[in-house]
Amino acid sequence: MSRRIVGPFNRVEGDLEVHLEIGGAVVEDAWVVSTLYRGFEQILHGKLPGDALVYTPRICGICSVSQSVATAAALADAQNIDMPPNGELAINLILANENIADHLTHFYLFFMPDFARDIYRNEPWYEPIAHRFKAVTGTAVKQVLPARSDWLHVMGILAGKWPHSLAIQPGGSSRAIEAQEQARILSVIYAFRKFLEDVLFGDSLENILSISSAADLDSWLEKQAPDHSDFVRFLHVSRSLGLEQLGRAADVFMSYGVYKGPEGNLFKRGVWHQGEQMFEPENITEDLSHSWMEHGNTPRHPYDGVTVPDPDTRDGYTWCKAPRLDGTVVEVGALARQVVDGDPLIRDLVQQSGGNVRNRVIARLLEIGRVVDAMSQWARLLRPREAFCHQVKMPDEARGCGLTEAARGSLGHWVRIKNGRILNYQIIAPTTWNFSPRDMSGVAGALEQALIGAPVRGGEKDPVSVQHIVRSFDPCMVCTVH
Amino acid sequence: MQEKSPDLSDGKLNLLWLQSGGCGGCTLSLLCAESPDLITVLESAGINLLWHPSLSEASGTELQDILAQVMAKEIRLDLLCLEGSVITGPQGSGKFHMLAGTGRPMMDWIRELSAVARYVIAVGTCATYGGITAAGNNPSEATGLQYDGHSKGGFLGENFVTGIDMPVINIAGCPTHPNWVTEMLVQIAIGGFTEAEMDDLGRPRSYADHLVHRGCPRNEYYEFKASAEKPSDLGCMMENMGCLGTQAHADCNTRLWNGGGSCLRGGYACVNCTAPGFEEPGHSFTETPKVAGIPVGLPTDMPKAWFVALASLSKAATPKRLKENAVADHIIVPLRNQTKDRK
Numbered sequence: 030m031s032r033r034i035v036g037p038f039n040r041v042e043g044d045l046e047v048h049l050e051i052g053g054a055v056v057e058d059a060w061v062v063s064t065l066y067r068g069f070e071q072i073l074h075g076k077l078p079g080d081a082l083v084y085t086p087r088i089c090g091i092c093s094v095s096q097s098v099a100t101a102a103a104l105a106d107a108q109n110i111d112m113p114p115n116g117e118l119a120i121n122l123i124l125a126n127e128n129i130a131d132h133l134t135h136f137y138l139f140f141m142p143d144f145a146r147d148i149y150r151n152e153p154w155y156e157p158i159a160h161r162f163k164a165v166t167g168t169a170v171k172q173v174l175p176a177r178s179d180w181l182h183v184m185g186i187l188a189g190k191w192p193h194s195l196a197i198q199p200g201g202s203s204r205a206i207e208a209q210e211q212a213r214i215l216s217v218i219y220a221f222r223k224f225l226e227d228v229l230f231g232d233s234l235e236n237i238l239s240i241s242s243a244a245d246l247d248s249w250l251e252k253q254a255p256d257h258s259d260f261v262r263f264l265h266v267s268r269s270l271g272l273e274q275l276g277r278a279a280d281v282f283m284s285y286g287v288y289k290g291p292e293g294n295l296f297k298r299g300v301w302h303q304g305e306q307m308f309e310p311e312n313i314t315e316d317l318s319h320s321w322m323e324h325g326n327t328p329r330h331p332y333d334g335v336t337v338p339d340p341d342t343r344d345g346y347t348w349c350k351a352p353r354l355d356g357t358v359v360e361v362g363a364l365a366r367q368v369v370d371g372d373p374l375i376r377d378l379v380q381q382s383g384g385n386v387r388n389r390v391i392a393r394l395l396e397i398g399r400v401v402d403a404m405s406q407w408a409r410l411l412r413p414r415e416a417f418c419h420q421v422k423m424p425d426e427a428r429g430c431g432l433t434e435a436a437r438g439s440l441g442h443w444v445r446i447k448n449g450r451i452l453n454y455q456i457i458a459p460t461t462w463n464f465s466p467r468d469m470s471g472v473a474g475a476l477e478q479a480l481i482g483a484p485v486r487g488g489e490k491d492p493v494s495v496q497h498i499v500r501s502f503d504p505c506m507v508c509t510v511h
Numbered sequence: 512m513q514e515k516s517p518d519l520s521d522g523k524l525n526l527l528w529l530q531s532g533g534c535g536g537c538t539l540s541l542l543c544a545e546s547p548d549l550i551t552v553l554e555s556a557g558i559n560l561l562w563h564p565s566l567s568e569a570s571g572t573e574l575q576d577i578l579a580q581v582m583a584k585e586i587r588l589d590l591l592c593l594e595g596s597v598i599t600g601p602q603g604s605g606k607f608h609m610l611a612g613t614g615r616p617m618m619d620w621i622r623e624l625s626a627v628a629r630y631v632i633a634v635g636t637c638a639t640y641g642g643i644t645a646a647g648n649n650p651s652e653a654t655g656l657q658y659d660g661h662s663k664g665g666f667l668g669e670n671f672v673t674g675i676d677m678p679v680i681n682i683a684g685c686p687t688h689p690n691w692v693t694e695m696l697v698q699i700a701i702g703g704f705t706e707a708e709m710d711d712l713g714r715p716r717s718y719a720d721h722l723v724h725r726g727c728p729r730n731e732y733y734e735f736k737a738s739a740e741k742p743s744d745l746g747c748m749m750e751n752m753g754c755l756g757t758q759a760h761a762d763c764n765t766r767l768w769n770g771g772g773s774c775l776r777g778g779y780a781c782v783n784c785t786a787p788g789f790e791e792p793g794h795s796f797t798e799t800p801k802v803a804g805i806p807v808g809l810p811t812d813m814p815k816a817w818f819v820a821l822a823s824l825s826k827a828a829t830p831k832r833l834k835e836n837a838v839a840d841h842i843i844v845p846l847r848n849q850t851k852d853r854k
Contacts, residue, residue, distance in 0.1 A: 035571050036612030039564045042535050046611035065598070066607040067532055068650030076647070083782060083796045087643040090536020090686060134542070142568050164568035165550060165560055174548040178770075181543055185769030189777015191543070192536040192686055193784075195797070196777045203742035203778035205840035338650070340606045348607075414841045418743040491571035507534050 030057070035491050036064075038499055040139035040164075042091050043506025045464075047476075047495065048346075051485050056495065059473070059480035061464045063349040066321075069511040070336040073454035078104055078423050078446050081454065085442070086193045088456070089508045091134070093192030094127040095435035096508075099442040099456075102431030105199035107446060108423055113416040114291070116201020118407045119187055121288045121295075122214065123197060124433070125400050125407075126183040129221075131436035132363070132393045133180070135503045136229075136259075137162070137173040140390065143496050144266050148486065154266055157256055169259065176224045182217050186210050200419035208413045215408050222401055231258025234398050241373040243381055246391075260394055272387035275483065276498035278475040279358050280383045282365035283308065283462070285441065287434035288403065295403050296370045296434065300354065305369075310432060312355045313441070315457065319466040321345040328353065328469070331443040331455035332428060348510040351465040351474060352457045360384055360475045361438025361462045362502060364392035372399075384479075386501040393436075393503070425449045435459050437503040458508035476502060524556070524589040524700055527581065527624065528563040528634075531608055531617045532644040532653045533595025536686040537635040538565050543769060544689035552693045556700035561586065571612055582623060590699065591628035592692075593656060596637040596644045597621055597666040600652030607651045618666065621656075629673055630699060631656065632680045634692060639681035639713065640665075640787035647791075657681070657713065661787045677706065681713035685784035688766060691718050712787065714760065723756040723773075723781045724810075726764035733757075735829040736822050737837035742797075743778055746837025750806055753797045754780040757810040761785045 036046035044065045050058040069088050073081055085100045086093040098120060105111070112120065142164035149155050161169050184191035187204055196203045206214075222234060230237045231253060237260075240246050246264075253261045267273065286298030300306040315334055317324030322345065323337040338348065359365075364384055367375035374395065378388045423446070431442040438459030445453045465474035476499065483494040530538070542549060542565070553560060562569055562577055569577060580586045597618050598608040605616025613620070625631050633656040636642035640660055644653040655665040657679035663669045665679075672678055682691050695715055698704040710719045727733070732747040739746035748754035756764075759781050763773040774781050782796050783789045794800040800807050809818050832844040 034612055034614075037564075037571065037574060037610060039562075039567060039570050039574065042565070044530070044608065044611050046609075062611070064609045064611045065532070066651060067598070067644050067653070068647075071650040072643075072647035074647065077795050080796050084643060084646065084790075087534050087536065087685065090534040090539040093534070093536060093539075134539075138542075138565060146568065165566055171548060171550055174542060174550065175545070178543045178545045178548070182770030185767070185772030187777075189772045189774045189779065190763075190768035192534075192539055194777055195774065195779035195782075198742045201743070204776075205743045205778070207841065338601070338607070340601065340604075416743075417840055418741070420741045491573070496570060 035495060038496070040142065040500060041504045041506055042089070043509065045499070045504065045506050047480070047499065049480070049495065054485050056480050056483040056485065056492070059477045060346055061349070061466065061474060061476050062347045063464065063506055063510045065506065066338055066348040066510055068336070068338065070454055070456060073451050076451045077449070078107070078444065078451055081444070081451065082195055082197070085456070088511045089505055090192045091131055092127070092435040092437070092440070092458070092505055092508050094124055094188070094194065094197065095433055095440050097194065097197040098124050098433045099431040099440050101197045101199045102433060103429040103442040103444045104423070104431070105429070106431060107427035107429030107444060108199055108421045110200050110419055110421040112201040113419060114410070115205070115412055115415055115417045116419070117289050118411050119202035119204070119206070119417060120197055121407050122183060122404055123188045123194070123202070125288065125404050126181065127191065128436040129397050129400055130177055130181055131503070132397050133173065133177055135436070136390070136394065137169050139503070140500045141169070141263065142167070143493060143500065146493060148489070148493050152269065154269060158262060158266060161259070161262065172228065176221065179217065180221045183214055186214055198418055200421065202417045205417040206411065206413060211408060211411050211413060215405065218401065218405050218408060225397060225401065229258060229394065230260050230398070234402055237395070237398050238402065242377045243374070246374060263390060267387045267390070272497065273382045273385050275386040275494060276479040276501055277383045277385045278360050278479040280379070281357055281359045282368045282384065283354060283359040283361050283439055284366040284369040285432035285434055285439045287366070296366050299369045300359070301365070301368045310430065310441070313457065314353055316351040316353060316468040318351070318469040319344050319346055320350050321348055322350065331441065331457060332445060332453070334443070334453065334455035336455070347466045349461055349465055351468045352462050353468055358465070358472060358475055358478070359462055361459050362389060363396045363436070364389045365438060366434060367392045367396060386497050389501040423449070435505070435508070437505055438462060440508070456511050458505065458511065460502070460504045460506060460509040463502045464504055464509055522557050523559045525561045525587055526553070526558050526590040526592065526696070527561045527588055528592045528594065529621065529624070530564050531593065531595040531621065532598040532651055533635060533637040533642070535565070535594070537594045537692070540686040541689045541692050544693050545770070549689070549693065552697065556697045558590070558696060558700060561588070575613060578620070578624070581627060584627065588624065588628045590630050590632060590696065591624055592632045592634050593621060593638045594634045596641050596653035596655060598651045598653055599666070600650070603652070621666070625667055625671070629675050630677055630680065631673055632682060632695070633657070634682050635687050636683045636685045636784055636789065639683040642685060643790045645790060658787060679713060680709065680715065683712070683714050683785040684761065685789070688718070688763070688768060690766065691715065710760070714785065718762045718766070719760040719785065721760065721762035721765065723759040723761050723763050723775070725762070727756055727775050729775060732833055732837050734825060735833050736826040737829050737833040740838050743840040744838050745840065745842070748775065748780050749799065751799050752780050753782070753795060753799050755783040755808060756781040758808060759783040759785060
């Protein structure tokens with residue numbers, strides 16, 4: 030048995046360290062350490078509620094819009110204000126634009142380069158995969174960066190800039206677009222769709238979205254040449270390495286639901302654990318027993334949450350708090366979103382092998398298709414010359430909760446306002462859920478569970494299986510602790 | 512003897528990029544570089560990415576080996592970019608940010624690496640002046656590399672210069688525009704960047720000599736003081752909405768973001784994010800503070816009395832078209848076409 034500290038992890042957005050206990054050739058136990066504390070919840074104390082819209086997007090440069098959307102939703106809840114239809118559509122488009130850009134960035138820049146590592150040099154697939162996905166020099170990078178930049182032109186039109194926009198307001202969007210801008214948005218979405226079809230999937234979006242079971246996916250794969258598209262390349266590597274055996278956590282999946290529409294959310298809200306479970310946001314608590322935080326004896330609901338950092342707490346090993354739903358560890362992210370929503374392919378994959386490295390990646394890529402498809406419809410529904418934003422005064426005393434979905438999972442903001450100022454602002458980010466430490470009962474967080482059993486090859490200092498598992502969650506460490 | 516110019520014998524400049532007390536947004540923005548993309552720009556300038564947190568393969572001990580080689584001067588460090596402020600808390604210990612896997616505060620790494628770098632570049636307002644991370648009561652004791660807010664000094668000290676006598680270059684912005692960074696790197700690579708290219712806050716003059724106000728599509732509303740009153744209104748945002756575009760040093764409305772946007776084009780105020788202390792304006796970001804109905808923050812180098820006199824004159828002359836469109840979210844009074852009577 031040996032103890033090993035692994036870090037820093039890059040390509041995870043922020044700073045991460047993992048402590049492993051290795052016995053034989055597998056990980057036997059793991060502790061996840063978030064090593065950066067900035068203190069946004071302390072910064073927000075005493076601020077004017079509307080100014081939170083300037084601060085919270087700057088928690089994170091990759092989930093910036095998600096943070097804005099959560100703040101705007103929390104303030105809207107406090108103000109009891111809704112958005113005109115144009116506002117909802119514009120915010121959906123802005124949020125979707127970020128989330129899909131993030132999925133793309135994750136797959137090409139953060140996740141796939143690990144298969145171009147030297148350790149795989151003797152695998153039969155190595156040469157073409159390394160040529161395609163090698164960090165910085167692979168052919169994919171130069172193809173994907175321009176596609177990503179073009180895609181983010183939607184931000185230039187709807188949100189002024191990305192990251193860190195103030196266009197997202199509690200009552201809608203500050204940017205009322207004109208008809209020619211609506212036309213441009215549609216063209217940008219179409220061009221990106223073509224990129225997905227030509228480069229990522231190698232098939233029409235319709236065909237990809239009609240894959241409705243694991244068997245369907247297998248037979249689709251059989252029909253493609255091994256270098257047909259990047260999705261195909263990934264599926265072959267995954268099959269060869271058994272990525273469906275890697276990184277399983279507790280298989281309790283949560284999604285706050287996202288992308289509002291007149292008939293409810295595009296992706297619905299809920300919890301899935303071998304079937305649909307009840308979901309009550311009131312049952313969310315944060316446990317500080319293993320965080321570097323001063324703590325009381327009981328976990329608290331975020332409305333009553335406290336953030337007082339203390340690096341010398343007895344059992345603390347991370348700046349991250351431990352959020353729990355009904356006291357349970359949950360996994361969030363694209364896989365959770367698609368399982369909860371009931372996508373037939375993802376439900377089938379999870380039925381067969383649970384949450385794991387392969388299924389997390391497939392769900393993310395599939396979601397790109399589903400969302401881009403929906404975006405064309407939203408863009409068509411915009412009505413130039415009609416209202417984009419409602420305006421209501423903030424009451425002096427109020428509280429509000431804003432729940433949304435960032436690319437990497439469920440993001441919640443809880444705000445209490447007193448005498449016109451922020452009394453308490455608490456944030457639970459996606460990776461706070463996924464990379465949480467142990468709780469009072471000693472139950473490990475989702476990644477800590479997922480790492481157990483990870484194989485360690487002879488001589489490996491930074492086990493590559495650990496790299497895959499960590500990155501399969503698409504972690505965002507700057508959000509995690511904030 | 513310290514060398515005065517980069518040793519370009521191998522034709523390459525080594526770039527190491529580190530992140531500390533920030534959000535990573537300057538990197539995510541940098542990845543939006545267009546025509547050409549970031550990788551191509553670096554290639555064109557002969558810049559070799561030693562390591563970047565979002566782009567490089569090397570992780571864990573591989574990175575630690577690179578850092579050790581740089582410290583041992585086995586690898587020449589030409590360009591050190593820091594994104595995010597330096598975290599010195601709690602109580603000066605730096606424990607609020609330990610570099611993962613190393614058991615050492617990031618601030619110690621930053622100090623040591625700065626000492627061996629030829630150019631030290633602070634990317635973003637956190638790294639330059641403290642920025643958002645230093646807001647409120649500055650819980651993490653964040654500071655900029657060579658400035659703490661407006662005061663010169665910061666983490667490395669007022670007198671810090673690199674081996675080639677360069678102070679820290681401050682590419683301020685929250686986030687930075689991708690091309691503020693890429694153009695700076697290329698300028699260094701072709702040898703055209705000296706201290707003379709920096710303004711008195713250490714920012715590259717290439718963008719800091721400009722005003723956000725220039726090129727604002729709302730200028731016609733500004734001229735006539737036809738003002739927006741709420742988000743999504745079309746009018747000028749200076750009088751009521753907190754816009755600091757007439758004071759902020761940046762070229763956001765002539766250079767444009769994400770294919771054609773800017774804050775003002777997005778319908779919201781410029782918060783002067785390239786300036787030290789922008790994170791604590793002392794009033795709401797999106798409401799203009801006024802004394803006796805007159806905004807307190809007027810254009811920097813214009814005599815106040817003149818501004819007030821001109822403003823009241825132009826307000827009296829505001830065409831109906833601008834007055835009404837200013838408080839609408841789309842053009843409700845269109846331009847009239849000049850028709851000539853034919854005889």
